[in-house]
Amino acid sequence: MTFNVTGILETPTGIGTITVSDVLWFVVIIAVGVAIAKIVSINVRRALAERLPKNERELIAKVIYYIIVIWAVIVALPYLNINLSGLLVAGGIAGLVIGFASQSVVSNLVSGLFLMFEHPIKIGDSINVAGVSGSVEDIRILSTIVKTYDGIYTRIPNEKVFTSNITNYVHNAARRFEYSISIRYEDDANEAIRLTKEVIEAHPFALKNPAPSVFVDNLGDDCLNLTARIWAPTQNWWDVRTELLWDIVKKLEENGIEMPYPQRTVWFADDLRVTGGKGEEESRI
Amino acid sequence: MFGQYYDTFRCEVGDILVETEQIDGLLTYRRRCEGRAFKRILVSETARIIINPVEPVNLPKEVTDFLQMEFTPIVIEPGAARTIYLKFPVEIGVFLESEKGIEVLDVFGTGTQKYALYGSPTSGVIVRWYRSAVYSEIPQVERFSEGVMELSIQNASHEWVEVSSVVFDSVDMKIYYGDIVATTATMKIVSPVMAETDFIDSPPIPGMARSIELYKARKIPVLDRGYLMEWGLS
Numbered sequence: 001m002t003f004n005v006t007g008i009l010e011t012p013t014g015i016g017t018i019t020v021s022d023v024l025w026f027v028v029i030i031a032v033g034v035a036i037a038k039i040v041s042i043n044v045r046r047a048l049a050e051r052l053p054k055n056e057r058e059l060i061a062k063v064i065y066y067i068i069v070i071w072a073v074i075v076a077l078p079y080l081n082i083n084l085s086g087l088l089v090a091g092g093i094a095g096l097v098i099g100f101a102s103q104s105v106v107s108n109l110v111s112g113l114f115l116m117f118e119h120p121i122k123i124g125d126s127i128n129v130a131g132v133s134g135s136v137e138d139i140r141i142l143s144t145i146v147k148t149y150d151g152i153y154t155r156i157p158n159e160k161v162f163t164s165n166i167t168n169y170v171h172n173a174a175r176r177f178e179y180s181i182s183i184r185y186e187d188d189a190n191e192a193i194r195l196t197k198e199v200i201e202a203h204p205f206a207l208k209n210p211a212p213s214v215f216v217d218n219l220g221d222d223c224l225n226l227t228a229r230i231w232a233p234t235q236n237w238w239d240v241r242t243e244l245l246w247d248i249v250k251k252l253e254e255n256g257i258e259m260p261y262p263q264r265t266v267w268f269a270d271d272l273r274v275t276g277g278k279g280e281e282e283s284r285i
Numbered sequence: 286m287f288g289q290y291y292d293t294f295r296c297e298v299g300d301i302l303v304e305t306e307q308i309d310g311l312l313t314y315r316r317r318c319e320g321r322a323f324k325r326i327l328v329s330e331t332a333r334i335i336i337n338p339v340e341p342v343n344l345p346k347e348v349t350d351f352l353q354m355e356f357t358p359i360v361i362e363p364g365a366a367r368t369i370y371l372k373f374p375v376e377i378g379v380f381l382e383s384e385k386g387i388e389v390l391d392v393f394g395t396g397t398q399k400y401a402l403y404g405s406p407t408s409g410v411i412v413r414w415y416r417s418a419v420y421s422e423i424p425q426v427e428r429f430s431e432g433v434m435e436l437s438i439q440n441a442s443h444e445w446v447e448v449s450s451v452v453f454d455s456v457d458m459k460i461y462y463g464d465i466v467a468t469t470a471t472m473k474i475v476s477p478v479m480a481e482t483d484f485i486d487s488p489p490i491p492g493m494a495r496s497i498e499l500y501k502a503r504k505i506p507v508l509d510r511g512y513l514m515e516w517g518l519s
Contacts, residue, residue: 173411174402204345208401208414233348233400233411 016081026079033072041065055122108142111162115139120166128167130160170234177230177241182223184260189216189224192257196228199251205240207231223260287462290334318393331383337496338466339378340455342413343392350455353403353412356419358449366439370420372431375466380497395430403452404516412452432466435489440474449519454512456500457484461493480518483511
Protein backbone atom coordinates (compact mmCIF):
# COMPACT_ATOMS: atom_id res chain seq x y z
CA MET A 1 0.00 0.00 0.00
CA THR A 2 1.50 3.32 -1.01
CA PHE A 3 1.22 6.31 1.19
CA ASN A 4 0.77 9.51 -0.81
CA VAL A 5 1.90 12.38 1.45
CA THR A 6 1.34 15.03 -1.22
CA GLY A 7 -2.16 13.77 -1.72
CA ILE A 8 -2.93 13.99 1.98
CA LEU A 9 -1.52 17.50 2.18
CA GLU A 10 -3.63 18.60 -0.75
CA THR A 11 -6.80 17.14 0.76
CA PRO A 12 -9.45 19.85 1.21
CA THR A 13 -10.59 20.39 4.79
CA GLY A 14 -14.08 21.28 3.70
CA ILE A 15 -13.77 24.89 4.77
CA GLY A 16 -13.56 26.92 1.58
CA THR A 17 -10.43 26.02 -0.38
CA ILE A 18 -8.30 25.43 2.68
CA THR A 19 -6.24 22.26 2.49
CA VAL A 20 -4.51 20.23 5.19
CA SER A 21 -1.17 21.74 4.15
CA ASP A 22 -2.60 25.25 4.68
CA VAL A 23 -3.66 24.31 8.20
CA LEU A 24 -0.25 22.74 8.83
CA TRP A 25 1.50 25.85 7.57
CA PHE A 26 -0.68 27.99 9.83
CA VAL A 27 0.13 25.86 12.86
CA VAL A 28 3.85 25.71 12.01
CA ILE A 29 4.12 29.49 11.54
CA ILE A 30 2.29 30.20 14.79
CA ALA A 31 4.38 27.61 16.65
CA VAL A 32 7.64 28.98 15.20
CA GLY A 33 6.49 32.54 15.96
CA VAL A 34 5.69 31.68 19.59
CA ALA A 35 8.99 29.80 19.94
CA ILE A 36 10.96 32.73 18.49
CA ALA A 37 9.03 35.14 20.72
CA LYS A 38 9.88 33.08 23.81
CA ILE A 39 13.55 32.74 22.88
CA VAL A 40 13.91 36.45 22.10
CA SER A 41 12.07 37.58 25.24
CA ILE A 42 14.14 35.23 27.44
CA ASN A 43 17.34 36.57 25.90
CA VAL A 44 16.15 40.16 26.29
CA ARG A 45 15.48 39.44 29.98
CA ARG A 46 18.95 37.93 30.36
CA ALA A 47 20.68 40.76 28.49
CA LEU A 48 18.94 43.41 30.57
CA ALA A 49 19.19 41.49 33.83
CA GLU A 50 21.66 43.82 35.53
CA ARG A 51 20.98 46.92 33.51
CA LEU A 52 17.32 47.67 34.08
CA PRO A 53 14.93 47.34 37.02
CA LYS A 54 12.86 44.16 36.91
CA ASN A 55 9.66 46.02 36.12
CA GLU A 56 11.00 47.76 33.00
CA ARG A 57 12.80 44.59 31.93
CA GLU A 58 9.57 42.59 32.12
CA LEU A 59 7.65 45.28 30.24
CA ILE A 60 10.16 45.33 27.38
CA ALA A 61 10.29 41.53 27.24
CA LYS A 62 6.48 41.31 27.12
CA VAL A 63 6.13 43.97 24.44
CA ILE A 64 8.71 42.17 22.27
CA TYR A 65 6.98 38.81 22.90
CA TYR A 66 3.57 40.08 21.82
CA ILE A 67 4.93 41.95 18.79
CA ILE A 68 6.53 38.74 17.48
CA VAL A 69 3.42 36.66 18.20
CA ILE A 70 1.17 39.20 16.45
CA TRP A 71 3.57 39.27 13.51
CA ALA A 72 3.38 35.44 13.29
CA VAL A 73 -0.43 35.57 13.36
CA ILE A 74 -0.49 38.17 10.58
CA VAL A 75 1.87 36.06 8.46
CA ALA A 76 -0.10 32.86 9.13
CA LEU A 77 -3.67 34.09 8.65
CA PRO A 78 -3.59 34.17 4.82
CA TYR A 79 -3.06 30.36 4.86
CA LEU A 80 -6.57 30.10 6.27
CA ASN A 81 -7.80 32.39 3.51
CA ILE A 82 -8.42 35.11 6.05
CA ASN A 83 -7.84 38.40 4.35
CA LEU A 84 -6.85 41.04 6.86
CA SER A 85 -8.44 43.81 4.79
CA GLY A 86 -11.64 41.79 4.78
CA LEU A 87 -11.28 41.41 8.51
CA LEU A 88 -11.14 45.15 8.87
CA VAL A 89 -14.45 45.50 7.00
CA ALA A 90 -16.09 42.74 8.94
CA GLY A 91 -14.42 44.03 12.05
CA GLY A 92 -17.02 46.75 12.54
CA ILE A 93 -19.86 44.37 13.23
CA ALA A 94 -17.72 41.57 14.64
CA GLY A 95 -15.94 44.01 16.92
CA LEU A 96 -19.25 45.23 18.28
CA VAL A 97 -20.40 41.70 19.01
CA ILE A 98 -17.05 40.64 20.45
CA GLY A 99 -16.83 43.88 22.39
CA PHE A 100 -20.11 43.25 24.18
CA ALA A 101 -19.27 39.59 24.73
CA SER A 102 -15.81 40.27 26.10
CA GLN A 103 -16.40 43.54 27.86
CA SER A 104 -14.62 42.55 31.06
CA VAL A 105 -11.71 41.01 29.16
CA VAL A 106 -11.21 44.18 27.13
CA SER A 107 -11.62 46.28 30.26
CA ASN A 108 -8.94 44.24 32.04
CA LEU A 109 -6.69 44.42 28.97
CA VAL A 110 -6.94 48.20 28.70
CA SER A 111 -6.49 48.59 32.47
CA GLY A 112 -3.40 46.36 32.23
CA LEU A 113 -1.91 48.56 29.51
CA PHE A 114 -2.58 51.68 31.58
CA LEU A 115 -1.01 50.04 34.64
CA MET A 116 2.09 49.13 32.63
CA PHE A 117 2.58 52.63 31.30
CA GLU A 118 1.32 54.74 34.20
CA HIS A 119 3.47 52.84 36.74
CA PRO A 120 1.42 53.30 39.92
CA ILE A 121 2.93 49.97 40.94
CA LYS A 122 6.00 48.03 39.83
CA ILE A 123 7.04 44.42 40.16
CA GLY A 124 8.49 43.93 43.64
CA ASP A 125 6.59 46.83 45.22
CA SER A 126 4.81 46.34 48.54
CA ILE A 127 1.23 47.43 48.01
CA ASN A 128 -2.30 47.32 49.33
CA VAL A 129 -4.94 47.17 46.64
CA ALA A 130 -8.55 46.06 46.77
CA GLY A 131 -8.02 44.87 50.34
CA VAL A 132 -5.02 42.69 49.44
CA SER A 133 -1.61 43.50 50.94
CA GLY A 134 1.58 41.98 49.62
CA SER A 135 4.32 42.34 47.05
CA VAL A 136 3.66 42.57 43.32
CA GLU A 137 4.89 39.41 41.61
CA ASP A 138 3.82 40.22 38.05
CA ILE A 139 1.73 42.68 36.08
CA ARG A 140 0.17 40.75 33.24
CA ILE A 141 -2.04 41.85 30.38
CA LEU A 142 -5.28 40.85 32.15
CA SER A 143 -4.35 40.55 35.80
CA THR A 144 -1.88 41.52 38.50
CA ILE A 145 -0.33 38.84 40.67
CA VAL A 146 0.26 39.73 44.29
CA LYS A 147 2.05 37.51 46.78
CA THR A 148 0.61 38.29 50.19
CA TYR A 149 3.00 38.68 53.12
CA ASP A 150 2.16 35.16 54.27
CA GLY A 151 3.12 33.81 50.86
CA ILE A 152 -0.30 33.31 49.26
CA TYR A 153 -0.74 33.73 45.49
CA THR A 154 -3.49 36.24 44.70
CA ARG A 155 -4.67 37.16 41.23
CA ILE A 156 -6.44 40.50 40.94
CA PRO A 157 -8.09 41.50 37.63
CA ASN A 158 -6.41 44.62 36.26
CA GLU A 159 -9.71 46.51 36.08
CA LYS A 160 -10.08 46.10 39.83
CA VAL A 161 -6.49 47.21 40.43
CA PHE A 162 -6.92 50.23 38.18
CA THR A 163 -10.19 51.39 39.73
CA SER A 164 -9.22 50.72 43.36
CA ASN A 165 -7.32 52.92 45.76
CA ILE A 166 -3.72 51.75 45.52
CA THR A 167 -1.40 52.20 48.49
CA ASN A 168 2.19 51.75 47.39
CA TYR A 169 4.34 51.46 50.50
CA VAL A 170 7.63 51.75 48.63
CA HIS A 171 6.87 54.45 46.07
CA ASN A 172 8.74 57.17 47.96
CA ALA A 173 12.46 57.11 48.72
CA ALA A 174 11.97 57.25 52.48
CA ARG A 175 9.24 56.59 55.00
CA ARG A 176 8.74 57.35 58.65
CA PHE A 177 7.83 55.12 61.54
CA GLU A 178 7.42 55.80 65.23
CA TYR A 179 7.81 54.17 68.60
CA SER A 180 6.06 54.95 71.83
CA ILE A 181 8.47 54.44 74.74
CA SER A 182 7.22 54.53 78.33
CA ILE A 183 9.47 55.45 81.24
CA ARG A 184 8.86 55.88 85.00
CA TYR A 185 8.02 59.29 86.40
CA GLU A 186 11.13 59.21 88.59
CA ASP A 187 13.40 58.74 85.52
CA ASP A 188 15.04 61.70 83.83
CA ALA A 189 13.13 62.26 80.58
CA ASN A 190 15.88 64.45 79.11
CA GLU A 191 18.42 61.69 79.70
CA ALA A 192 16.07 59.13 78.14
CA ILE A 193 15.66 61.36 75.08
CA ARG A 194 19.44 61.82 74.80
CA LEU A 195 20.10 58.07 75.04
CA THR A 196 17.36 57.27 72.53
CA LYS A 197 18.80 59.79 70.06
CA GLU A 198 22.25 58.28 70.59
CA VAL A 199 21.00 54.82 69.61
CA ILE A 200 19.16 56.20 66.57
CA GLU A 201 22.27 58.13 65.50
CA ALA A 202 24.37 54.95 65.62
CA HIS A 203 22.11 53.07 63.16
CA PRO A 204 23.32 53.60 59.57
CA PHE A 205 19.85 53.52 58.03
CA ALA A 206 18.06 55.73 60.58
CA LEU A 207 18.32 58.75 58.33
CA LYS A 208 20.34 61.79 59.32
CA ASN A 209 17.97 63.99 57.31
CA PRO A 210 15.04 64.31 57.88
CA ALA A 211 16.31 64.32 61.44
CA PRO A 212 14.72 61.92 63.92
CA SER A 213 12.67 63.51 66.68
CA VAL A 214 12.24 62.20 70.20
CA PHE A 215 9.99 64.03 72.67
CA VAL A 216 7.73 63.64 75.68
CA ASP A 217 4.39 63.06 74.04
CA ASN A 218 2.01 62.65 76.94
CA LEU A 219 1.72 62.00 80.66
CA GLY A 220 0.22 58.57 81.21
CA ASP A 221 -1.42 57.15 84.33
CA ASP A 222 1.68 55.21 85.31
CA CYS A 223 4.39 56.55 83.05
CA LEU A 224 5.82 59.28 80.87
CA ASN A 225 5.29 58.43 77.22
CA LEU A 226 8.07 59.38 74.82
CA THR A 227 7.54 59.28 71.08
CA ALA A 228 10.41 58.66 68.66
CA ARG A 229 9.85 59.46 64.98
CA ILE A 230 12.47 58.07 62.62
CA TRP A 231 12.88 58.16 58.85
CA ALA A 232 14.46 55.23 57.00
CA PRO A 233 15.05 54.28 53.35
CA THR A 234 11.82 52.69 52.12
CA GLN A 235 13.47 49.52 50.92
CA ASN A 236 14.77 48.59 54.37
CA TRP A 237 12.59 50.54 56.81
CA TRP A 238 11.18 47.33 58.27
CA ASP A 239 14.68 46.09 59.20
CA VAL A 240 15.44 49.42 60.86
CA ARG A 241 12.11 49.39 62.69
CA THR A 242 12.64 45.90 64.06
CA GLU A 243 16.29 46.43 65.03
CA LEU A 244 16.11 49.83 66.69
CA LEU A 245 13.42 49.33 69.34
CA TRP A 246 15.25 46.60 71.22
CA ASP A 247 18.52 48.58 70.99
CA ILE A 248 16.76 51.58 72.57
CA VAL A 249 15.24 49.47 75.35
CA LYS A 250 18.63 47.89 76.14
CA LYS A 251 20.38 51.26 76.17
CA LEU A 252 17.80 52.78 78.51
CA GLU A 253 17.95 49.82 80.89
CA GLU A 254 21.76 49.90 80.91
CA ASN A 255 21.47 53.48 82.15
CA GLY A 256 18.93 52.75 84.86
CA ILE A 257 15.86 53.90 82.95
CA GLU A 258 13.26 51.16 83.07
CA MET A 259 9.88 50.39 81.69
CA PRO A 260 7.23 51.20 84.32
CA TYR A 261 4.81 48.75 85.92
CA PRO A 262 1.17 49.79 86.28
CA GLN A 263 0.69 51.47 89.66
CA ARG A 264 -2.24 52.68 91.75
CA THR A 265 -2.07 54.92 94.81
CA VAL A 266 -5.04 54.08 97.01
CA TRP A 267 -6.29 56.44 99.71
CA PHE A 268 -8.57 55.21 102.47
CA ALA A 269 -10.97 57.45 104.30
CA ASP A 270 -10.24 55.68 107.65
CA ASP A 271 -7.12 54.13 109.08
CA LEU A 272 -6.63 50.52 108.09
CA ARG A 273 -6.18 47.79 110.69
CA VAL A 274 -3.99 44.88 109.73
CA THR A 275 -4.25 41.66 111.65
CA GLY A 276 -2.23 38.48 111.41
CA GLY A 277 0.71 36.53 112.75
CA LYS A 278 1.27 35.09 116.22
CA GLY A 279 -0.89 36.43 118.96
CA GLU A 280 -3.05 38.27 116.44
CA GLU A 281 -1.17 41.50 117.03
CA GLU A 282 -3.05 44.46 115.81
CA SER A 283 -1.38 47.29 114.08
CA ARG A 284 -2.50 50.48 112.45
CA ILE A 285 -1.36 51.85 109.17
CA MET B 286 47.18 46.46 50.65
CA PHE B 287 45.96 48.06 47.42
CA GLY B 288 47.27 46.33 44.30
CA GLN B 289 47.27 42.98 42.50
CA TYR B 290 47.88 39.56 44.02
CA TYR B 291 48.32 36.09 42.53
CA ASP B 292 47.63 32.69 44.01
CA THR B 293 48.04 32.83 47.81
CA PHE B 294 48.83 35.99 49.75
CA ARG B 295 48.30 37.57 53.14
CA CYS B 296 47.76 41.28 53.92
CA GLU B 297 47.32 42.48 57.46
CA VAL B 298 46.98 46.19 58.15
CA GLY B 299 45.73 47.29 61.55
CA ASP B 300 42.37 45.64 62.12
CA ILE B 301 42.09 44.40 58.53
CA LEU B 302 43.20 40.98 57.34
CA VAL B 303 42.83 39.84 53.74
CA GLU B 304 44.30 36.55 52.59
CA THR B 305 43.98 33.61 50.27
CA GLU B 306 45.34 30.22 51.23
CA GLN B 307 45.05 26.59 50.25
CA ILE B 308 42.79 24.78 52.72
CA ASP B 309 42.29 21.05 52.05
CA GLY B 310 43.30 21.59 48.44
CA LEU B 311 40.83 24.44 47.96
CA LEU B 312 41.90 28.01 47.34
CA THR B 313 40.10 29.99 50.01
CA TYR B 314 39.64 33.76 50.30
CA ARG B 315 39.22 35.12 53.81
CA ARG B 316 38.73 38.64 55.10
CA ARG B 317 38.39 39.98 58.60
CA CYS B 318 37.68 43.63 59.33
CA GLU B 319 36.61 45.08 62.68
CA GLY B 320 35.31 41.73 63.85
CA ARG B 321 33.33 40.99 60.70
CA ALA B 322 34.51 38.02 58.65
CA PHE B 323 33.90 36.87 55.07
CA LYS B 324 35.01 33.64 53.41
CA ARG B 325 34.73 32.19 49.91
CA ILE B 326 36.24 29.21 48.12
CA LEU B 327 37.68 30.26 44.78
CA VAL B 328 37.73 28.21 41.61
CA SER B 329 39.93 30.10 39.23
CA GLU B 330 42.77 29.16 36.91
CA THR B 331 44.38 32.57 37.04
CA ALA B 332 43.50 33.45 40.66
CA ARG B 333 44.38 37.08 40.12
CA ILE B 334 43.00 39.30 42.87
CA ILE B 335 42.83 43.07 42.73
CA ILE B 336 42.24 45.16 45.85
CA ASN B 337 41.49 48.84 45.52
CA PRO B 338 39.26 51.58 46.96
CA VAL B 339 35.75 51.70 45.50
CA GLU B 340 32.74 54.02 45.49
CA PRO B 341 31.68 54.43 49.15
CA VAL B 342 28.00 53.52 48.79
CA ASN B 343 27.96 49.77 49.46
CA LEU B 344 28.05 49.33 53.23
CA PRO B 345 26.42 48.01 55.31
CA LYS B 346 24.37 47.16 52.23
CA GLU B 347 23.74 48.85 48.93
CA VAL B 348 20.71 51.14 48.97
CA THR B 349 21.80 54.06 46.81
CA ASP B 350 24.33 55.37 44.29
CA PHE B 351 24.47 58.86 45.77
CA LEU B 352 27.06 60.37 48.07
CA GLN B 353 26.49 63.54 50.08
CA MET B 354 29.33 65.45 51.71
CA GLU B 355 28.38 67.99 54.34
CA PHE B 356 30.92 70.62 55.36
CA THR B 357 31.33 73.97 57.09
CA PRO B 358 29.18 76.52 55.23
CA ILE B 359 31.05 78.46 52.54
CA VAL B 360 29.75 81.79 51.22
CA ILE B 361 30.80 82.44 47.63
CA GLU B 362 30.47 85.68 45.72
CA PRO B 363 28.98 85.72 42.18
CA GLY B 364 31.45 84.51 39.57
CA ALA B 365 34.03 83.33 42.13
CA ALA B 366 35.75 79.94 42.01
CA ARG B 367 37.77 78.09 44.63
CA THR B 368 39.32 74.67 45.06
CA ILE B 369 38.91 73.08 48.48
CA TYR B 370 39.73 69.66 49.91
CA LEU B 371 37.30 67.42 51.76
CA LYS B 372 37.61 63.99 53.31
CA PHE B 373 35.36 61.23 51.98
CA PRO B 374 34.74 57.69 53.32
CA VAL B 375 36.69 54.85 51.72
CA GLU B 376 35.37 51.37 51.04
CA ILE B 377 37.66 48.63 49.82
CA GLY B 378 36.71 46.38 46.93
CA VAL B 379 38.21 42.97 46.18
CA PHE B 380 37.93 41.84 42.56
CA LEU B 381 38.62 38.56 40.82
CA GLU B 382 40.05 38.98 37.36
CA SER B 383 40.22 36.47 34.54
CA GLU B 384 40.63 36.79 30.78
CA LYS B 385 36.86 36.93 30.40
CA GLY B 386 36.24 39.72 32.85
CA ILE B 387 36.19 41.02 36.37
CA GLU B 388 33.94 39.96 39.22
CA VAL B 389 33.34 41.69 42.55
CA LEU B 390 34.29 39.31 45.35
CA ASP B 391 34.02 41.44 48.45
CA VAL B 392 33.50 45.00 49.65
CA PHE B 393 34.41 46.05 53.17
CA GLY B 394 35.43 49.10 55.13
CA THR B 395 36.21 50.46 58.54
CA GLY B 396 34.17 52.85 60.66
CA THR B 397 30.46 53.51 60.63
CA GLN B 398 28.12 54.58 57.88
CA LYS B 399 25.22 56.99 57.87
CA TYR B 400 22.55 57.64 55.26
CA ALA B 401 20.24 60.58 54.69
CA LEU B 402 17.51 61.80 52.36
CA TYR B 403 18.41 64.57 49.93
CA GLY B 404 15.24 66.28 48.77
CA SER B 405 11.67 65.43 49.63
CA PRO B 406 10.41 61.95 50.54
CA THR B 407 8.35 61.86 47.34
CA SER B 408 11.05 62.72 44.82
CA GLY B 409 14.32 62.99 46.72
CA VAL B 410 17.09 60.41 46.81
CA ILE B 411 18.72 58.40 49.58
CA VAL B 412 22.37 59.40 49.96
CA ARG B 413 25.38 58.07 51.83
CA TRP B 414 26.05 60.94 54.21
CA TYR B 415 29.47 62.05 55.40
CA ARG B 416 30.63 65.14 57.25
CA SER B 417 34.02 66.67 56.55
CA ALA B 418 35.95 69.72 57.56
CA VAL B 419 37.07 72.06 54.78
CA TYR B 420 40.78 72.12 53.99
CA SER B 421 42.76 74.51 51.81
CA GLU B 422 45.33 71.83 50.99
CA ILE B 423 45.48 68.05 50.99
CA PRO B 424 44.86 66.95 54.61
CA GLN B 425 46.33 64.00 56.50
CA VAL B 426 44.02 60.98 56.24
CA GLU B 427 43.75 57.41 57.46
CA ARG B 428 44.57 55.64 54.20
CA PHE B 429 42.10 52.76 54.55
CA SER B 430 39.17 54.67 55.96
CA GLU B 431 39.32 58.17 54.46
CA GLY B 432 40.15 59.65 51.11
CA VAL B 433 40.74 63.18 49.89
CA MET B 434 38.38 64.89 47.48
CA GLU B 435 39.66 67.86 45.53
CA LEU B 436 36.52 69.90 44.92
CA SER B 437 36.48 72.87 42.58
CA ILE B 438 33.51 75.09 43.36
CA GLN B 439 32.43 77.71 40.87
CA ASN B 440 29.59 80.14 41.48
CA ALA B 441 28.17 80.73 38.00
CA SER B 442 25.09 82.48 39.35
CA HIS B 443 24.59 86.20 39.78
CA GLU B 444 24.03 86.05 43.53
CA TRP B 445 25.99 85.35 46.67
CA VAL B 446 25.51 81.69 47.53
CA GLU B 447 25.97 79.73 50.75
CA VAL B 448 27.04 76.10 50.26
CA SER B 449 27.36 73.48 52.95
CA SER B 450 26.77 70.23 51.12
CA VAL B 451 27.49 68.59 47.82
CA VAL B 452 25.77 65.53 46.35
CA PHE B 453 27.34 63.25 43.72
CA ASP B 454 26.16 60.32 41.66
CA SER B 455 28.83 57.78 42.58
CA VAL B 456 28.61 55.86 39.30
CA ASP B 457 30.64 58.70 37.79
CA MET B 458 33.27 58.50 40.54
CA LYS B 459 36.87 58.01 39.55
CA ILE B 460 39.05 56.98 42.46
CA TYR B 461 42.84 56.99 42.53
CA TYR B 462 45.21 55.54 45.06
CA GLY B 463 48.85 55.91 45.98
CA ASP B 464 50.01 57.15 49.36
CA ILE B 465 46.44 58.32 49.85
CA VAL B 466 43.05 57.59 48.25
CA ALA B 467 41.81 60.56 46.24
CA THR B 468 39.26 61.80 43.74
CA THR B 469 38.67 65.03 41.85
CA ALA B 470 35.27 66.65 41.53
CA THR B 471 33.58 69.83 40.40
CA MET B 472 30.56 71.78 41.60
CA LYS B 473 29.10 74.44 39.38
CA ILE B 474 26.53 76.54 41.19
CA VAL B 475 23.86 77.68 38.75
CA SER B 476 21.50 79.29 41.26
CA PRO B 477 21.31 79.67 45.05
CA VAL B 478 19.46 76.34 45.21
CA MET B 479 20.87 74.40 42.26
CA ALA B 480 24.27 73.08 41.27
CA GLU B 481 25.78 70.62 38.81
CA THR B 482 28.27 68.17 40.23
CA ASP B 483 30.58 65.76 38.46
CA PHE B 484 33.78 63.79 38.85
CA ILE B 485 36.86 64.44 36.75
CA ASP B 486 39.00 61.66 35.36
CA SER B 487 42.25 63.11 36.66
CA PRO B 488 44.07 62.45 39.96
CA PRO B 489 44.71 65.35 42.32
CA ILE B 490 48.31 64.12 42.63
CA PRO B 491 50.12 62.97 39.45
CA GLY B 492 51.19 59.35 39.25
CA MET B 493 48.36 57.81 41.25
CA ALA B 494 46.88 54.47 40.13
CA ARG B 495 43.27 54.36 38.96
CA SER B 496 40.86 52.08 40.81
CA ILE B 497 38.55 49.62 39.13
CA GLU B 498 35.04 50.96 39.72
CA LEU B 499 32.27 48.67 40.94
CA TYR B 500 29.86 49.64 38.19
CA LYS B 501 32.47 48.63 35.60
CA ALA B 502 33.05 45.29 37.30
CA ARG B 503 29.29 44.77 37.40
CA LYS B 504 29.12 45.64 33.69
CA ILE B 505 26.54 48.36 34.24
CA PRO B 506 26.62 50.72 31.28
CA VAL B 507 26.51 54.34 32.43
CA LEU B 508 26.83 57.72 30.82
CA ASP B 509 29.05 60.25 32.54
CA ARG B 510 26.13 62.52 33.22
CA GLY B 511 27.00 64.17 36.52
CA TYR B 512 24.27 65.09 38.96
CA LEU B 513 22.00 68.10 39.23
CA MET B 514 21.46 69.16 42.82
CA GLU B 515 18.00 70.68 42.71
CA TRP B 516 17.01 70.37 46.36
CA GLY B 517 19.27 73.03 47.80
CA LEU B 518 22.94 73.39 48.59
CA SER B 519 22.81 73.00 52.38
